[in-house]
Amino acid sequence: MTFVIGRFIPVDPVLAIVGDHATQSTYEKTRLSIGLDRPIPEQYLIYLNKLIHGDLGTSVITSQPVLTDLLHFFPATLELATVATVLGVIVGVPAGVLAGATRGRWPDQIVRVVGLFGYSMPVFWMGLVGLFVFYGKLNWTAGPGRIDVGYEDVVDPKTGILLLDSALAGEWDAFRSAAAHLVLPSIILGYLSLAYIARMTRSFTIGQLSQEYATTALLKGRSFWGMVWRHAFPNILVPLVTVIGLSYATLLEGAVLTETVFAWPGLGLYITQSLFNADMNAVLGGTIVVGAVFIGINLLSDVLYRIIDPRLRLQ
């Protein structure tokens, strides 16, 4: 699918490389060298063949192998999405359980309003306002980017995840700087994931509390909240794993706008920039990685699902 889009994009990828003032012969040479002279189905087959061998082609803009680029950009997204998801889960799950268990009463209403706000907020705007208030006015957090310029090359990128790298290297100033940059975008993305997770958790909770086993627990002398946490909650966990996985995958691939606002050098930014520059190898590669991550996370949550739910465990 991305392949199709890539071939019909009206920006000429050859022009993008050689520039507007290149001679006709340079143009032709470049065109041949990136294989654009062949029929489209053949281009597709060549691409597929390379893909199988782990070759995503070369980015026409950075003139690096796409795989190298992706390995460079992906950890930033991973770091951001992971922290955001952790925040979303830590806050969203208890909030959702609370809302479901107090259905229709004020805690439920509060969670509902907070969730609705999250659903309605344009992320890019939230990012700008957040930067304005917490960076510009209050100076509580750092500005755009992943780390202060001064620390940029202090730690050697073992994992590409700056928090880990700097902690491993014992560079605590760099760690602090990275954390200060991460706070705002991860809270904003975390809020989005919170809104979604809380809403789903709430409806799962309501569903479980209407089950008869919940009454059974009360009959044994469990308190209401004891029943909620010890009986209903483990049952909620089963479908929740899928929801959390979905939300995580969405953040990994959909952080495009947040990354743009915060100049966060991640996958989203990479794909967007490549799209604007008609760098189709990069876009294709990026999208394939995104798709693979998506499938991977789904598989993972499937496995977890089976571990949690005794009904699905192999006998």
Add this chain to the structure above:
Amino acid sequence: MTSLPTQNRVDGLLALPPTQNPLSSSQARWNHAAVLTRKLGRSPLTILGLAVVVILVLMALLAPAMTGGVSPIAQDLSGRLQPPGAAHWFGTDELGRDIFARTVYGARATLAIVALVGVIVVPVGLLVGTLAGYTGGFLDAVLMRITDIFLAFPSLVLALAFAAALGPGIVNAVIAIALTAWPPYARLARAETASIAHTDFIAAVVLMGASKWRILLRHIVPLCMSSVIIRLTLDMAGIILTAAGLGFLGLGAQPPTPEWGAMVATGRSVVLDQWWVSTIPGLAIFVVSLAFNILGDGLRDIFDPKSA
């Protein structure tokens, strides 16, 4: 071991309101509408959402009158980046344009996108879904496979790719969003159709000799309509946000046409000093999508109380 007959409920026991048997289908519809209106009346939040949406429509329609003739595109380079005040309620942007006027006119772009996406997505989704659900077999398999492929892609990235491929502009943004938004509708319509297609009611229509297309268009599509429309209301906010996101990235309405997402983007570079340039159009996006969310939520509660 047997149990006593269970279906003989003693109705007199339950203090139910007297049930009148409707005399005609139009009366039944009126009763239904009255019940829904009463439920709506009990949900002030839903009414608030509705009110904001109505205001949005009025803003789009009456923009020239509301702005008192101030042009949203007239530049005044000597009056750049002025803070909100009496002359310019919401201040001016980097080209000295009046942000209030631009915000009011911006409702047009937003509304146009939402309406157009709805107009494309609902029929396409309905057609694909009902066709797949009603005919079944090979066609069903093919249509649903296509739907799945679209669903598997992250929608913003996909919309972005389409928008980039089609080139910037409102119409292309609409197409890009619609291309990524229709699959859930097809699924919904297919599920509904599958449950309707096997009812006695449809069987009766078949016996009366109605043609396939007639059944599909006259009977099945109308029955799927209400759930599709509710779903659309719930999706409106998402559509607005996606549209604004595309606008923010420069893929929506092109300058000088006022569009909220693009307006936020132009204020980006000055956000630390002239906060109003980005903040106000962003607030407009937020309020409108919040209103659609509240409205959609409320409508769902009213039509389908169990899922609330």
Add this chain to the structure above:
Amino acid sequence: MTMTVPLLEVRDLSVTFRTEGVVTQAVRNVSFVLGRERLGIVGESGSGKSTTGRAVLGLVPAHGSVSASRLALNGEDLRHLTQHQWSRYRGRRMALVMQDPKFSLNPIMTVEKQITEAWRLHRRTTAAEARKHAAAMLEAVSIDDPERVLRLYPHQLSGGMGQRVMIAAMLIAEPELLIADEAISALDVTVGNEVLAILDRLVAERGMGLIFISHNLTAVAGLCDRVVVMYGGRVVEECAARDLAHARHPYTRALLAAAPSLDEPRASLASVVRDPAWLT
């Protein structure tokens, strides 16, 4: 004050539900007294049997309101208990077995955890001791290899086993009063009879009071000492179980006539004809 206090006293119990402006009087001025005996409650669907049972346990959902001029277990007033106080009665002093173990057991908890739960909530003991008790309890409900069953999950149990597990879980903390609400209706006949026999034996051995709610007049007549007949939220007749066949109230007679019987096969079963006058 040497008069023996009855196990359970219920006087003028009323339960009203209000949903979407519709008011349902599920239970109206129901009164009965229960000693350490077996009381059957019969009546058609919707007559308020379950709601009565739940009101005794303080488990009427929030949109229902309960009133009574007396509701007492062993002379202890239950009417104004806080949720916390209720949780000390439930499981420890009284318990309820519901219709279908498929729903009343927690699907992702082992049998062991579900049986030991009440015991561990009410007596502070070690896990090992609780487990020993649970195994003994399973033996008491005639399960052959308790050690194996303790490790199972509900979906691995048959209906009859599930209901025995449920009974074990409810009786482990030795309550004085057990309410069985359609406890055998979801089981097939032979299994149901086995479970019935187990209930019968345990109630006798432990000297508990039993309220047996059922549609099944034969089962009630066989198991119980006394029977209360409910109709439209009211008690319309109360009599000794052995006199059930000679009940006077027309509704009870109609119920009896509508029940099939092997002894006197009938060509067609009578349907119950109701008279609004019974409600006054």
